[in-house]
Amino acid sequence: xxxxxxxxMKDICKAFPGVEVFDCFGFDLREGEIHCVVGENGxxxxxxxxxxxxxxxxxxxxIYLDGKLVSIPSPxxxxxxxxxxxxxxxxxxxxxxxxxxLYAGNEIANGVTLNRREMAKKTRKILKNLHSSVDPSDIVGxxxxxxxxxxxxxxxxLQESRIIILDEPTSSFSQTEIDHLLSIIKKLSEDGISIxxxxxxxxxxxxxxxxVTVIRDGIKINTYDSKDITEQKLINDMVxxxxxxxxxxxxxxxxxxxxEIKDLKGxxxxxxxxxxxxxxxxxxxxxxxxxxxELAQILFGARRMDSGEIxxxxxxxxxKTPLSAIANNMCYLTEDRxxxxxxxxxxxxxxxxxxxxxxxxxxxxxxxxxxxxTQKYIDLLKIITPSVFQKVMFLSGGNQQKVVLGKWFxxxxxxxxxDEPTRGIDVGSKEEIYKTIVExxxxxxxxxxxxxxMPELIAMSDKVMVMRNGTMVEEIKKDQISEENILxxxxxxxxx
Amino acid sequence: MRxxxxxxxITKHExxxxxxxxxxxxxxxxxxxxxxxxSMNFSTVAFIKPMNxxxxxxxxxxxxxxxxxxxxxxxxxxxxxxxxQMMCFIGTGLAFLIxxxxxxxxxxxxxxxxxxxxxxxxxxxxxxxxxxxxxIVSLGFLSIYRGFTYLITNGREITIExxxxxxxxxxxxxxxxxxxxxxxxxxxxxxLIVWFLLRYTKxxxxxxxxxxxxxxAFLAGINVKNFRLLLYGINGVFIAIATMTQxxxxxxGSPLMGEGKEIEVIAAVVVGGVALVGGRGNAWGTFIGVxxxxxxxxxxxxxxxxxxxxxxxxxxxxxxxxxLTYVSSLRASSVKIQVKEGQD
Numbered sequence: 001x002x003x004x005x006x007x008x009m010k011d012i013c014k015a016f017p018g019v020e021v022f023d024c025f026g027f028d029l030r031e032g033e034i035h036c037v038v039g040e041n042g043x044x045x046x047x048x049x050x051x052x053x054x055x056x057x058x059x060x061x062x063i064y065l066d067g068k069l070v071s072i073p074s075p076x077x078x079x080x081x082x083x084x085x086x087x088x089x090x091x092x093x094x095x096x097x098x099x100x101x102l103y104a105g106n107e108i109a110n111g112v113t114l115n116r117r118e119m120a121k122k123t124r125k126i127l128k129n130l131h132s133s134v135d136p137s138d139i140v141g142x143x144x145x146x147x148x149x150x151x152x153x154x155x156x157x158l159q160e161s162r163i164i165i166l167d168e169p170t171s172s173f174s175q176t177e178i179d180h181l182l183s184i185i186k187k188l189s190e191d192g193i194s195i196x197x198x199x200x201x202x203x204x205x206x207x208x209x210x211x212v213t214v215i216r217d218g219i220k221i222n223t224y225d226s227k228d229i230t231e232q233k234l235i236n237d238m239v240x241x242x243x244x245x246x247x248x249x250x251x252x253x254x255x256x257x258x259x260e261i262k263d264l265k266g267x268x269x270x271x272x273x274x275x276x277x278x279x280x281x282x283x284x285x286x287x288x289x290x291x292x293x294e295l296a297q298i299l300f301g302a303r304r305m306d307s308g309e310i311x312x313x314x315x316x317x318x319x320k321t322p323l324s325a326i327a328n329n330m331c332y333l334t335e336d337r338x339x340x341x342x343x344x345x346x347x348x349x350x351x352x353x354x355x356x357x358x359x360x361x362x363x364x365x366x367x368x369x370x371x372x373x374t375q376k377y378i379d380l381l382k383i384i385t386p387s388v389f390q391k392v393m394f395l396s397g398g399n400q401q402k403v404v405l406g407k408w409f410x411x412x413x414x415x416x417x418x419d420e421p422t423r424g425i426d427v428g429s430k431e432e433i434y435k436t437i438v439e440x441x442x443x444x445x446x447x448x449x450x451x452x453x454m455p456e457l458i459a460m461s462d463k464v465m466v467m468r469n470g471t472m473v474e475e476i477k478k479d480q481i482s483e484e485n486i487l488x489x490x491x492x493x494x495x496x
Numbered sequence: 497m498r499x500x501x502x503x504x505x506i507t508k509h510e511x512x513x514x515x516x517x518x519x520x521x522x523x524x525x526x527x528x529x530x531x532x533x534x535s536m537n538f539s540t541v542a543f544i545k546p547m548n549x550x551x552x553x554x555x556x557x558x559x560x561x562x563x564x565x566x567x568x569x570x571x572x573x574x575x576x577x578x579x580x581q582m583m584c585f586i587g588t589g590l591a592f593l594i595x596x597x598x599x600x601x602x603x604x605x606x607x608x609x610x611x612x613x614x615x616x617x618x619x620x621x622x623x624x625x626x627x628x629x630x631x632i633v634s635l636g637f638l639s640i641y642r643g644f645t646y647l648i649t650n651g652r653e654i655t656i657e658x659x660x661x662x663x664x665x666x667x668x669x670x671x672x673x674x675x676x677x678x679x680x681x682x683x684x685x686x687x688l689i690v691w692f693l694l695r696y697t698k699x700x701x702x703x704x705x706x707x708x709x710x711x712x713a714f715l716a717g718i719n720v721k722n723f724r725l726l727l728y729g730i731n732g733v734f735i736a737i738a739t740m741t742q743x744x745x746x747x748x749g750s751p752l753m754g755e756g757k758e759i760e761v762i763a764a765v766v767v768g769g770v771a772l773v774g775g776r777g778n779a780w781g782t783f784i785g786v787x788x789x790x791x792x793x794x795x796x797x798x799x800x801x802x803x804x805x806x807x808x809x810x811x812x813x814x815x816x817x818x819x820l821t822y823v824s825s826l827r828a829s830s831v832k833i834q835v836k837e838g839q840d
Contacts (some may be wrong), residue, residue: 326716326717340715344709350708356715365700367696
C-alpha cells in the first residue's frame with residue numbers, strides 16, 4: 001500500500017447555528033485505500049463528507065490534495081479536482097438511459113450533433129471494467145438500486161475522479177447487491193482510486209476497509225488499520241457520551257398494558273412485537289433505515305400491514321387508516337413535521353383543531369370554538385406565537401413541534417407515537433418537549449418513541465426495543481439500557 | 497373572533513387588497529366615463545345606472561356559479577378544465593331531451609343533474625385513485641364532452657322554444673329600473689352557501705387541509721381519496737345548475753354555449769386569491785374576482801373599447817393578479833427557508 005496521502009484535512013472547525021459540529025478535526029486518505037468512517041446517527045459523518053464534496057465549507061482549517069492546499073467552495077469545484085460524492089439517495093435522471101446519464105452535461109459532440117456511438121463505446125467500456133451487466137441503453141429508472149449505484153460510480157469514473165466518497169451506499173440493497181457493490185469498490189481501490197466509505201453496517205466495513213476512522217460528536221476518536229479492528233473496539237469508541245448531557249426525567253407509575261403488537265409484518269417491517277403500558281415509555285432504537293419509521297406507519301394505519309395483531313386496551317383492533325387509529329385514541333408525530341405534520345401556510349387555529357374534527361358528531365366547525373381550543377393548547381404547551389392567527393411557517397422548529405403536539409392533545413389521544421420528537425429543535429425547546437412527554441406518562445398515557453438521539457433514548461425510555469434490518473431484534477430492560485448495549489444490537493457486526 | 501378592534505379586523509382581512517382593486521377600478525371607470533365619453537354630465541354616466549348594475553350581475557352569474565365550485569376544487573389543490581365543454585354537452589343534451597324527446601322540463605333537469613354528477617364522479621375516481629394530474633385527466637374529459645356535444649347536435653343549435661324559463665328568465669322588479677334576475681339570486685345564494693361551508697363546517701376546513709398538505713391531512717384522519725371524490729361530485733351539482741341557467745337564458749342549446757368558460761372561471765378564481773397550488777382562497781374572494789372581470793368587460797364596452805382589445809385587458813388583469821399571488825408566495829417561501837436553516 002503506497003503511503004502517499006492524496007487527501008488531508010487539518011484542524012477543521014465547523015459550526016451550525018447553535019451547534020458546533022467539528023472542532024479541530026483531522027482526517028487523511030491514502031492513495032488507493034478504502035477508508036471507512038463509522039459512528040452513530042448524528043456523529044458528524046455526513047457533515048464530514050459534505051466538506052469534501054463542497055456542500056459545506058469549513059469555518060476554519062485546511063484541506064490538502066496531493067499536499068497542495070485547496071478550497072472546495074461548491075460541488076462543481078469538488079468534481080473538477082477529482083472528488084466524486086455518491087449520496088445515499090440516487091441523483092440520476094430516471095427517465096434517461098445509462099449513457100445519457102453518464103454524459104449529462106459533458107456530451108461528446110461532432111459540431112452540433114451528438115456522437116452517440118463514441119459515448120456508447122466509452123460507457124460500455126467503463127461498465128465492463130466494473131463487471132456490470134448494465135447496458136448503456138437501459139433506462140435508469142428501471143434498474144435496481146444496486147445497478148443504479150453502479151451507474152453513479154461509473155459517472156464518477158468517467159469524470160476521471162481519483163477519490164470516490166460513498167455515503168451509506170447499501171441502504172435498501174439486497175445481499176447480492178451488497179456483495180457486488182463491495183467487489184466493485186475493492187476493484188476500484190486496486191486500480192488506484194481512493195475511497196471514503198461511510199456505513200453503519202459493520203459487516204461491510206470488516207469486509208473492505210483498509211483503515212477505519214471512528215467519529216463521535218464531531219471528534220475523531222481513533223483510526224485503525226484493518227488488522228487491528230475488532231468490533232468491541234469500534235463500539236467502545238462509538239459510545240461514551242458525557243453523562244451530564246443526559247436529561248434527568250421524573251418517574252411515572254407504570255400501569256396496565258395499553259397497546260400491544262404481535263408479529264407485525266409489512267411495509268418493509270419483517271417482524272415486530274412489543275407492548276406498552278400506561279405510564280410507560282418504550283424507546284425504539286436502530287440505525288437509520290432499520291424500519292422504525294415504517295413500523296410507526298403501520299401502527300398508525302398510514303400503510304397496510306401484511307399480517308400480525310394490534311391490541312389496544314385488551315381488544316384486538318383493525319387499524320386500516322389513520323382515521324381508525326385516531327378512533328383508537330392513537331396519535332403519530334412524524335419525523336418530518338413540515339412535510340407530514342403541519343399545514344405551514346395555515347394559521348394555528350387551522351392546524352390545531354383539524355384532527356379533533358374526527359371526534360365530534362356535528363358537521364360544523366365554528367371559528368370561535370377553534371380559536372378557543374387553539375388558545376387552550378397555546379397556553380398549555382407554552383407555544384410562543386403573537387396570536388392564534390399566526391401562520392405556522394413563521395414559528396420556530398420547537399414551537400412547530402408543539403403545534404403538532406397540540407393537534408393530538410386536542411383529539412384526547414392515549415397512545416402517543418413520537419418519531420424523532422426533538423430533531424432539529426434547540427436545546428431549550430427540547431427540554432420542554434421532554435417535560436411534556438413525562439407529564440403525558442404521569443397522566444397515564446402510553447408513549448412509543450423512535451429516536452436516533454442516544455442520550456434521549458437512554459434518559460427517557462423505560463425499555464428499549466432495537467430494530468435491525470426490519471426486524472425487532474432485542475428488548476432491553478430499564479436496568480440494562482446503555483449506549484453500548486443499544487449500539488451492539490442495532491449494528492450487529494460479525495460477532496453477534 | 498378575528499380581533500376585537502373592527503378597524504384592525506378590516507385592515508387585516510385577506511380580501512382587502514382585492515376589494516380595494518375593485519373600488520379603484522369602479523372609481524376609475526366612473527371618472528373616465530364622466531370626463532371623456534359623457535362630457536362632464538354626471539346624470540348620463542351609464543356605468544352606475546341601476547339597469548347597468550343589474551345587467552353586470554346577470555352577465556357574471558353563470559361564470560360565478562362555476563367559479564364557486566372551482567373554488568372548492570382549486571383550494572383542495574386540483575383543477576377541472578372540462579367545465580366549459582361539459583356545459584356544452586349537458587346544455588345541448590338537456591335541450592335535446594326537452595325539444596326532441598319531449599321530456600317534462602323538471603324531469604329533464606333531474607336527468608341533467610344526475611348525468612353531470614355521474615361524469616364528475618367518474619373523473620373524480622380517476623383523479624383520486626391514481627396519481628394522474630387533474631389537469632391532464634380533465635383535459636381528456638374536455639375532449640370527450642366536445643365529442644358528445646357534436647354527436648348530440650351535429651353542430652346545430654337546438655331551440656327550446658320558450659320553455660324551461662325558471663332558471664334564467666324569472667325576474668323580480670325591485671324598483672322601476674332595478675330588476676333582480678333569477679341567475680343573480682342563484683349566484684348570491686350559492687356564494688352564501690359556499691362561504692358558510694368553507695368557514696363554518698368541518699367539510700370546509702378539510703378542503704383547506706387537503707389542499708394545504710395532503711400528507712398531513714391524511715394523517716389527521718381525513719380520507720383524502722374519498723374527499724376528493726366528494727368535491728368532484730359537488731362540482732357536478734354546480735355545473736348542472738350553471739348549465740340549466742345558461743340554457744334557460746339563451747333559449748337554445750348551442751354547441752358553443754360553454755366554450756372557453758373554463759378559462760374565464762379559472763381566471764376569476766385566481767384573481768379572487770385562490771392559490772393554484774391549493775390551500776388558500778375563500779368564497780367572497782372568488783365573488784369579487786368574478787365581479788371584477790365582469791365589471792371590466794362591461795366598462796370597456798361602455799367606454800367603447802374594441803372587443804378585441806378587451807381580451808388584452810383581461811389578460812393583463814389576470815397576469816397582474818397572479819403576480820400578486822407570486823410575490824406573496826415568494827415572501828412566504830423565503831421565510832420557510834429561514835426556518836429550515838435555523839433548525840439545521
